[in-house]
Amino acid sequence: MPREDGKRNFALRETDGTESSVYSGNTPRQAALKAARRLHPAPSEEEVDDRADLRLREKGTDRVHVYQGWAWTEGKPDDGPEWMPDSVTRANVSKQGIEHLDDE
Secondary structure (H helix, E strand, O other): OOOOOOOOEEEEEEOOOOEEEEEEEEHHHHHHHHHOOOOEEOHHHHHHHOOOEEEEEEOOOEEEEEEEEEEEEEOOOHHHHHHHOOOEEEEEEEEEEEEEEEOO
């Protein structure tokens, strides 16, 4: 059920079915990008060699959005503010599909 501001909550599911973190976003992809930024980043986008499976259950539903995600580090943009660190973590995701949980 969306909140008044349109955001929905998505729980990150582990392989054993436990839900470790909750990410919010207007779309499942937005929440998946937030989750992917917490992965161990590669030194650069060209050096990304492995992708992690991200399974996000939409709270209040039986839908599990399945993504592959990866992250890398980049230098601070030239026009970045002073408070921004010298390197930032970037991420990308690719949707693999939607699964439905069985009634337990």
